[in-house]
Amino acid sequence: DPTIGDFARNTQKIIDAIKKAQFQNAQFIVFPELSICGYMPEDLLLFSDFIEHCEKALSEIVRHTKDICVILGLPRNHPGKGKPLLNSACVIYDGQIIGFQDKMNLPTYDVFDESRYFEKACEQHVFPVHGKKIGVTICEDIWTECNAFCENRYHTRPIGFFQNKNLDLFVNISASPYSLGKTSIRKNLAQICAKTLNCPTIICNQVGAQDGLLFDGTSIYITPDGKSCVELKSFDKDFAIIDTENVYAKEKEIFVPEKELFYALQMGLSDYFKKQNFSRAVIGLSGGIDSALVTYLAVQALGKDNVLGVHMPSQFTSKESTHDAIEFAHRLGIKMITIPIESSFNAIHKGLDKVFDISTFGVVEENLQARIRGMILLSIANKEGYLVLNTSNKSELAVGYSTLYGDSCGAISILGDVLKHQIYSICHWINETHENPIPKRILEKEPSAELRPNQKDTDTLPPYDILDKIVEEYVVLQRSCDDIALRTGFDKNLIQEMIHKIHVSEFKRRQCPLSLRVSEKAFSCGRKVPIVQRYQ
Numbered sequence: 001d002p003t004i005g006d007f008a009r010n011t012q013k014i015i016d017a018i019k020k021a022q023f024q025n026a027q028f029i030v031f032p033e034l035s036i037c038g039y040m041p042e043d044l045l046l047f048s049d050f051i052e053h054c055e056k057a058l059s060e061i062v063r064h065t066k067d068i069c070v071i072l073g074l075p076r077n078h079p080g081k082g083k084p085l086l087n088s089a090c091v092i093y094d095g096q097i098i099g100f101q102d103k104m105n106l107p108t109y110d111v112f113d114e115s116r117y118f119e120k121a122c123e124q125h126v127f128p129v130h131g132k133k134i135g136v137t138i139c140e141d142i143w144t145e146c147n148a149f150c151e152n153r154y155h156t157r158p159i160g161f162f163q164n165k166n167l168d169l170f171v172n173i174s175a176s177p178y179s180l181g182k183t184s185i186r187k188n189l190a191q192i193c194a195k196t197l198n199c200p201t202i203i204c205n206q207v208g209a210q211d212g213l214l215f216d217g218t219s220i221y222i223t224p225d226g227k228s229c230v231e232l233k234s235f236d237k238d239f240a241i242i243d244t245e246n247v248y249a250k251e252k253e254i255f256v257p258e259k260e261l262f263y264a265l266q267m268g269l270s271d272y273f274k275k276q277n278f279s280r281a282v283i284g285l286s287g288g289i290d291s292a293l294v295t296y297l298a299v300q301a302l303g304k305d306n307v308l309g310v311h312m313p314s315q316f317t318s319k320e321s322t323h324d325a326i327e328f329a330h331r332l333g334i335k336m337i338t339i340p341i342e343s344s345f346n347a348i349h350k351g352l353d354k355v356f357d358i359s360t361f362g363v364v365e366e367n368l369q370a371r372i373r374g375m376i377l378l379s380i381a382n383k384e385g386y387l388v389l390n391t392s393n394k395s396e397l398a399v400g401y402s403t404l405y406g407d408s409c410g411a412i413s414i415l416g417d418v419l420k421h422q423i424y425s426i427c428h429w430i431n432e433t434h435e436n437p438i439p440k441r442i443l444e445k446e447p448s449a450e451l452r453p454n455q456k457d458t459d460t461l462p463p464y465d466i467l468d469k470i471v472e473e474y475v476v477l478q479r480s481c482d483d484i485a486l487r488t489g490f491d492k493n494l495i496q497e498m499i500h501k502i503h504v505s506e507f508k509r510r511q512c513p514l515s516l517r518v519s520e521k522a523f524s525c526g527r528k529v530p531i532v533q534r535y536q
Contacts, residue, residue, distance in 0.1 A: 001208035001237050003275045004038035005050070011036065011057040014072060015064045017239060022068055024241050027130050031072035032173050032206035032219075033139050034087065036061075039175030039206055039215075045075055045085060045117045062092055069093045069129045071136060073173050075118070076100065082119035089136050089173050091127050101125055103138040105154045111177055111213060111517070111526040112140075124161045132168035135161075135197070139174040142203075145196065146189045159196060167199045169244065175206040178216040178264055179520045180257060183234055187220055194224045200244055207237055209271035212412075212514045212525045214264050223247065235263040258429035261422065261518055262297070265414055268516035270301035272412050273387065282386035284377055284407070285309035285329060285336060286450070287321030290391045292328055292442050293427055294414045298389060299332050308386060309336035312373045314345060316450045324439050331437050341372045348372070366451035370406025378409060387411040390513050395420040395464055397512065397523055398471045399498060400505030401449075401457070408512045416515025417522040419471065420447070420464040462494060470498045476521040503529070503536040 002010045014031060021029040033039055036057045037050070044050050054074045061070070070092040078086045087103040102121035106114040127134045141158040143150040151157075162170065170193060176186060186203060194201035200223050207217030219232040221242050228247035232238035234255060242248075255263070273279060281298045285291050298307045311325045322338075329336035345368060349358055356364075377388045390410025392402050394417050402408045415423060427438050447457040447464070461467055473484045474495075481499055485492040506529055515524040 001271070002035055002038035002206070004041050004210060005044060005053075007037065007053045007057045010038065011060055014061055018061070018064050018068065018070060020239065021241070022066070026068065026241055028069045029071070030171055030173065030202055030204040031070070032204050033073040033089075033175040034075060035072045035173075035206070036074040038210065040112075040114075040210070040213075041075070042113075051075060051077055051085070058090060058097075062095060062097060065092045065095055067094055071171055071173060073138065073175075078119050080119075083115070083117060085118050086121070087114060087118045087138060089138055091129075091134075091136065093129060099125055099127060101127075101136040101138070103141060104156050104158045105140040105144065105150070107140045109153070110521070124158060126162070126165050126167065133165060135165065135167045135170045137170075137172045139172065139176055142172050142189060142193055145192045146185070159193060162197055167197055170194070170197050170199050170201045172201070172203045174203055175215060177517065178214040180261060180518055183216055183218045183255070183260070186218060187222075187231070190220045190222045191226050194222050194226070198224050200224070200228075207233075207235065209268040209516070211272075212268075212517045212522065214268045214516060214518065216264065221247070234260075235267045256429070258426045259433075261418065262426055262429065264518050265418070265516055266297050266301045269297055269389075269412070269414055273302060278387050280306045280308070280384070280386045281389050282308045282310060282377055282380050282384075283389045284373055284391065285311050285325045287311070287317075287324035287328070287442065288447065289423055289427055289438075289442050290393055290415060292438050293423055293430075294389050294391045295328070295332065295334070296430060296437060297414060299334060304333045307332075307334045308380070309334055310377060310380065311336060311338045312341050312376060313338065314340070314369050314450070315342050316369075316452055316455070318450060320441060320445070321450060324442050327439050328437070328442065331439070339376055341369060341376070344372050345369055361452065366449070367403045367406060369451050370403035374403075374406045374409040381411075389414055390416070392416060392512070393420055393423055394418055394515075394519075394523070395467055395471060397509055397515075398475060398505070399461065399467070399501035400508050401461060402508065402512075404508050404511060408508065410513045413513045413515040413524070416512065416524060417518050419468040421468050462498070466490060466494075467498065470495055471502070474499055474502065475523070475527070476519055478521075499536055503533070506531045
């Protein structure tokens with residue numbers, strides 16, 4: 001779990017693991033892609049001293065490799081023409097660097113932009129280690145084997161080089177970002193590689209979070225017949241000793257989708273705080289399901305004493321919502337304070353009578369309430385050293401159902417890539433497995449922003465099961481209106497209306513906090529759509 005640019009700690013983690021392996025008489029140890037500096041450093045790579053730090057760290061690691069082979073990832077200077085850097089796997093044995101294998105397929109799509117920094121490899125190698133032949137690749141180099149998108153994207157198929165080399169072991173060092181279901185896809189990929197090359201295969205994958213990108217780990221060792229398989233932990237650091245001639249299968253914890261998402265989000269939240277030396281979070285606790293899930297995740301990631309809930313009722317907040325917020329905070333054991341906003345709203349609203357007619361109640365008045373709440377949360381954060389956790393979900397962000405500088409504020413959006421129906425599923429799973437921390441009414445009541453009398457989300461939006469399907473089809477799968485109508489049977493005018501809302505809300509999303517990415521297409525990282533355009 002490296003931190004980008006934290007060379008001292010990253011290097012020490014690597015050395016500690018090497019010592020642990022040596023103590024257990026291992027002959028060979030594998031670390032993930034760019035493990036010395038962390039993935040992905042982006043434009044930090046352009047600073048010359050960044051690469052110098054990588055080189056110094058590598059030299060320090062080499063000194064600790066007595067009688068053991070080490071494979072790890074780092075960026076290095078490119079000696080030839082082209083981009084100035086290479087994304088490399090370094091193979092070290094007994095105090096000597098015996099070679100580098102550079103990455104061949106450089107992804108430049110979705111969250112990736114590696115061609116901005118790296119030149120692709122022009123040759124491949126087989127490394128002799130302990131009388132065995134080892135093939136080495138880096139992350140994307142194997143994805144052409146099970147992904148048609150990758151297969152059609154590149155002119156090279158790196159695994160083909162090894163097919164007649166009679167390898168004893170095939171290694172892929174990886175920083176493969178998480179999305180729901182990715183762990184099973186990666187296991188299938190490992191099986192394909194092992195079978196294709198007829199040799200045991202290792203995929204060593206980074207774990208931890210970097211900004212909005214999450215890395216699940218789930219490193220794997222698998223034999224060609226698939227019968228001998230060792231899967232390491234998901235969403236947590238892990239270390240395993242494997243005897244390749246006498247494999248002891250390590251049982252893998254079973255993850256249903258709700259559990260997978262829960263642990264991914266918890267890890268992302270925890271690392272965002274830990275790696276920036278923050279420890280305390282403040283959350284607007286409305287009594288609704290979104291703030292309930294964010295608060296529960298924060299308690300699990302940071303501890304209950306580091307989470308402050310703030311309930312900010314207006315004249316439109318129901319007694320039930322206030323009761324639910326209080327009851328939920330009590331069940332979690334967190335501190336909650338109540339700050340009514342009606343008097344603040346009235347004062348600001350009255351002050352606007354010189355600008356426009358305030359006799360009618362509309363969207364301006366609704367947004368004003370949300371902005372007052374955002375101001376309160378940010379003020380508490382500034383004064384007391386908290387970070388504000390945003391509670392908006394992907395369904396709302398898609399169609400702009402949020403207030404800019406109001407409920408859209410925060411240091412990080414925990415649910416910004418989680419659809420509303422997924423939030424309900426996760427919360428039901430939490431109650432089933434964690435002794436019912438979420439009050440039943442929060443799970444059952446109809447969603448409402450409570451910014452006007454008797455307001456319901458369905459006053460403005462279609463039911464979430466319909467909206468979520470449209471968002472999934474259009475944003476993630478990038479299907480056209482006609483295709484969505486054909487696949488779902490939904491009214492074409494409704495689909496087009498939601499697509500229109502998605503595009504006119506782009507300017508809002510650009511100003512929203514970073515989201516933790518758990519789908520194949522998140523708004524805040526990987527999706528690049530112009531604000532000013534007339535395609536839609």
